[in-house]
Amino acid sequence: MNSRVNTLERKAAGDSPNRAAREQAFQAAGSVPIEATSRVSYRSQGRLLIIGEPDQALAIGGVLKDSLHCHVLAQGEGITGAQGDFPVLFIGQGADVRIAGHLGDFAVILVSKTRDDINLAQAIEADFTHFDLILDLGIPPLLNWEMPPLGYYAPRGDAASLERMLAELPDMVGEFDKAKFFHYNPAICAHGNSGLQGCRRCLDVCPTGAITSLIDKIAVDPYLCQGGGSCATACPSGAIIYSFPKPADTLNRLRVLLRTYREAGGSHPVLLVHDSEAGKSRLARLGDPLPGQVIPIEVEEVGSIGMEVWLAALAYGASRLLILTTPQVPPSVLQEIKEQMGFAHVLLEGMGYPASALRLSGSGTGQDLLADLTEGAFMPPVNPASFAGGNAKRDTLFTAIDFLAAQALSLNIVLALPRQAPFGEIQVKRDACTLCMACVSVCPGAALFDGGDAPRLEFLEANCVQCGLCELACPEDAIARRSRFLFDPRQRRRRRVLHEEEAFHCIACGQPFATRSMIEKLTARLNGHWMFQDDAALKRLQMCGECRVRNMFGSDGGMLT
Numbered sequence: 001m002n003s004r005v006n007t008l009e010r011k012a013a014g015d016s017p018n019r020a021a022r023e024q025a026f027q028a029a030g031s032v033p034i035e036a037t038s039r040v041s042y043r044s045q046g047r048l049l050i051i052g053e054p055d056q057a058l059a060i061g062g063v064l065k066d067s068l069h070c071h072v073l074a075q076g077e078g079i080t081g082a083q084g085d086f087p088v089l090f091i092g093q094g095a096d097v098r099i100a101g102h103l104g105d106f107a108v109i110l111v112s113k114t115r116d117d118i119n120l121a122q123a124i125e126a127d128f129t130h131f132d133l134i135l136d137l138g139i140p141p142l143l144n145w146e147m148p149p150l151g152y153y154a155p156r157g158d159a160a161s162l163e164r165m166l167a168e169l170p171d172m173v174g175e176f177d178k179a180k181f182f183h184y185n186p187a188i189c190a191h192g193n194s195g196l197q198g199c200r201r202c203l204d205v206c207p208t209g210a211i212t213s214l215i216d217k218i219a220v221d222p223y224l225c226q227g228g229g230s231c232a233t234a235c236p237s238g239a240i241i242y243s244f245p246k247p248a249d250t251l252n253r254l255r256v257l258l259r260t261y262r263e264a265g266g267s268h269p270v271l272l273v274h275d276s277e278a279g280k281s282r283l284a285r286l287g288d289p290l291p292g293q294v295i296p297i298e299v300e301e302v303g304s305i306g307m308e309v310w311l312a313a314l315a316y317g318a319s320r321l322l323i324l325t326t327p328q329v330p331p332s333v334l335q336e337i338k339e340q341m342g343f344a345h346v347l348l349e350g351m352g353y354p355a356s357a358l359r360l361s362g363s364g365t366g367q368d369l370l371a372d373l374t375e376g377a378f379m380p381p382v383n384p385a386s387f388a389g390g391n392a393k394r395d396t397l398f399t400a401i402d403f404l405a406a407q408a409l410s411l412n413i414v415l416a417l418p419r420q421a422p423f424g425e426i427q428v429k430r431d432a433c434t435l436c437m438a439c440v441s442v443c444p445g446a447a448l449f450d451g452g453d454a455p456r457l458e459f460l461e462a463n464c465v466q467c468g469l470c471e472l473a474c475p476e477d478a479i480a481r482r483s484r485f486l487f488d489p490r491q492r493r494r495r496r497v498l499h500e501e502e503a504f505h506c507i508a509c510g511q512p513f514a515t516r517s518m519i520e521k522l523t524a525r526l527n528g529h530w531m532f533q534d535d536a537a538l539k540r541l542q543m544c545g546e547c548r549v550r551n552m553f554g555s556d557g558g559m560l561t
């Protein structure tokens with residue numbers, strides 16, 4: 001290890017051209033304008049609820065009573081009422097207490113099986129409806145999210161964490177604001193349609209519980225969202241994008257930074273993505289300066305940029321891109337980064353590029369980090385891209401991938417991808433499909449089309465996000481998905497016919513109104529039904545809707561037989 005580190009030190013000492021180029025690149029990227037982000041505001045009057053065992057909760061209340069309006073929810077036996085300087089409410093062990101809300105507006109409800117639920121704030125003070133702050137001393141706490149709401153403190157039995165929280169709580173009075181970290185476009189959301197649920201990736205990876213299902217769409221609570229970013233990274237359609245900053249701003253800064261670094265004489269740029277708190281602190285603690293070719297990229301959270309930014313950075317000319325993770329990254333966010341990176345690795349290898357040009361770095365000492373940054377595979381030289389950044393996730397992905405694919409040394413037109421990848425096709429069993437178009441009606445991305453006047457099902461692969469709604473909607477189980485990437489952009493953006501049939505013409509007026517297979521299956525299913533015992537009734541199935549009505553009722557309103 002020591003010999004390797006010494007080599008790194010010698011490299012760092014002799015890379016002054018890279019260091020000078022990096023400084024120019026920082027200055028140029030810093031001049032790229034960033035769109036302002038909207039804000040979310042909170043207001044706290046300092047009403048604190050302390051939840052825990054009586055002795056500890058009362059003792060902490062005594063410490064904080066001079067700076068906050070303390071209330072205690074004691075788990076155990078005792079007499080509810082005033083205890084010295086603040087009210088105390090005793091509940092039995094195992095009572096069902098539910099908490100919802102955020103800084104300045106926490107609802108705490110005692111759920112009862114025999115009577116109405118109790119709002120604990122009102123139970124303590126009649127004109128009191130909510131709490132502003134909560135200190136939950138329970139193990140586990142009542143809210144067990146990886147990133148609990150702002151204003152909710154849960155030390156989980158850790159004495160150092162409790163001490164830090166007790167020092168911070170008195171300052172949580174007044175008005176506060178934070179960025180609104182996301183933008184949601186329900187028009188392209190693939191979560192659901194017509195009561196069917198498809199994609200739920202954002203719900204599964206959100207570390208704060210800010211996202212809820214509305215069956216067909218989702219809702220994101222801006223007060224609960226804390227910017228973990230995994231929802232935007234996971235979203236296959238781009239319905240959720242990160243907005244602090246927006247993808248277009250991040251991409252444009254990277255493009256200008258890498259172009260300036262290259263023009264200033266820098267070589268083999270390695271991008272090191274880190275968050276603005278724990279990751280930044282870790283870099284600051286390094287004993288040695290970063291080599292000149294290493295360009296640190298600070299983001300709010302490492303989960304906030306995904307595959308479209310990573311691959312675009314490589315297309316812009318980055319030799320490598322590493323993401324610095326720390327123990328503070330929520331496990332669900334880290335898992336999503338790893339899964340998305342797995343998709344990117346398959347794509348890179350499918351184009352003949354080294355997968356290790358894109359990877360995580362999160363363990364070991366500062367010396368190990370320096371080694372990670374300078375060793376391993378680099379991207380081969382490519383003609384750097386100059387495309388501008390945009391906020392449409394899939395457009396950016398396709399542009400970056402197509403640019404890299406155009407310079408690939410080896411490339412198969414079709415590349416198989418892991419099951420959960422956001423690209424692919426659907427396959428239709430032609431002997432089962434009746435062209436009912438149920439799949440077309442639920443497709444959220446305009447990947448499926450009917451044939452207009454002709455009974456035909458068409459597919460546009462570029463728009464398919466592999467959400468599975470078409471599979472769920474198909475009454476004949478005729479649809480199956482296959483994750484893959486089609487490297488030919490013309491084929492990917494061209495409609496192709498999945499199934500078509502000869503139209504069935506109304507036996508009365510001759511107008512086409514269905515497919516032959518649909519009429520045959522419908523006739524077979526209803527043959528023998530009590531309403532279709534005679535030939536006249538069965539023949540009506542072969543008529544369009546208008547002729548069917550005319551046939552059923554005569555001019556005098558009576559039914560024809």
